[in-house]
Amino acid sequence: MNTVIDGKEESVRLALTVLLAGGHLLLEDVPGVGKTLLAKTLARTVDCSVNRIQFTPDLLPSDITGVSIYNQSSQVFEFRPGAIFANIVIGDEINRASAKTQSALLESMAEHQVSVDGTTYNLDEPFMVIATQNPVEMEGTYPLPEAQRDRFMARISLGYPDTAAELAMLESHQSVNPLDAVQAVVSAAQVADMIETVAAIHVAPAVRAYAVALGQATRTSPQLRLGASPRALLQLLRAAKAAAALAGRGFVLPDDIRDLAHPVLAHRLLIERSAASQGVSADSVITELLATVPVPGAAPGATIGRTPIPRATRDSR
Known part of the structure; x- marks a missing residue:
């Protein structure tokens, strides 16, 4: 391609x-x-x-x-x-x-x-x-x-x-x-098999909780009149599994969720008219939420980078 x-x-x-x-x-x-x-x-x-x-x-x-x-x-x-x-x-x-x-x-x-x-x-x-x-x-x-x-x-x-x-x-x-x-x-049969394989990628409970926290944050944001739906979170997790597979991993990292938050969530969000008049966009809201929602394994107040899943969580899989 x-x-x-x-x-x-x-x-x-x-x-x-x-x-x-x-x-x-x-x-x-x-x-x-x-x-x-x-x-x-x-x-x-x-x-x-x-x-x-x-x-x-x-x-x-x-x-x-x-x-x-x-x-x-x-x-x-x-x-x-x-x-x-x-x-x-x-x-x-x-x-x-x-x-x-x-x-x-x-x-x-x-x-x-x-x-x-x-x-x-x-x-x-x-x-x-x-x-x-x-x-x-x-x-x-x-x-x-x-x-x-x-x-x-x-x-x-x-x-x-x-x-x-x-x-x-x-x-x-x-x-x-x-x-x-x-x-x-x-x-087509090979692609169908790949989709089944990707669906079996491991997602730790902490990563699932992080995805839910992001979704709930969009629903309570005063800048949005429509947040992420439950279907949006399901698709965010599926996309994160595929990203993990493309990276050669059998498990999802919080960074997979973060990297896909903009392309998966932004087009679903509706901005409040008052916020839109001030130049607020769905992407800017997601960027703000990614900076405020705690990431699994990150120390409070730490700069968010490529954050791995804690070893105990990884080993539990």
Whole structure:
């Protein structure tokens, strides 16, 4: 993936983290910074079914979930699956569609199934939605409903590449498309096995308590009118397990929670209007909470760094 996405190693690593955690990924940034390219590159690395949905204002929910069509020869209704029936679904510019169409993804993202005309259809595993969107200040966008934002495990803002990465891009992307050289390195079955392995990563009680403390701190913060949901904490822990696995560890450190707090929690939080008028952002609130919520194993008042789990806790696993 790094051969295609120049200078965005951290974004690539976070995308892999979400994949191994069995979550869904939201790529949010201004046009032209490589959101769709990152989504397509990740999909190319897995030998599985991939569908792309271009979200537009006239897109209908049935275009996503599917529709039952009457077959005159057999005189029965036949279900025609929609674009959601794939292992990896790329939703390009998801906030260009109306809230009604966006809500067609809610059941599939939460339960990996689709209900049409009273019949429930299970989706293939693994199942991942990678959606891109422009900031809501852009023309022709609709803000994602809170319920749908909460279903995305993490949000990535790519940002502009640095000078060296941009020069490399101008040189390598002119004559050939680097995406054409990307080949699948794992199968869908292998990814499913990886997700099961990641789910078995050990999490000490102190680390779980730390994640809960962070979540509760968002709910009591006077600067927020909507804090982290229980689903957000579940997904934070799953992402931390995947980060531990990528680091070659069989256990989660408090730093895994801290490193993922911004991409996993920030897009779910709603700022109080009075705080927003003063320039307060969700990221700044999370930074403040990370500095105040006690970290397991850290001495009171100590500077927070790469904090390990106490030896007694590690050995207990």
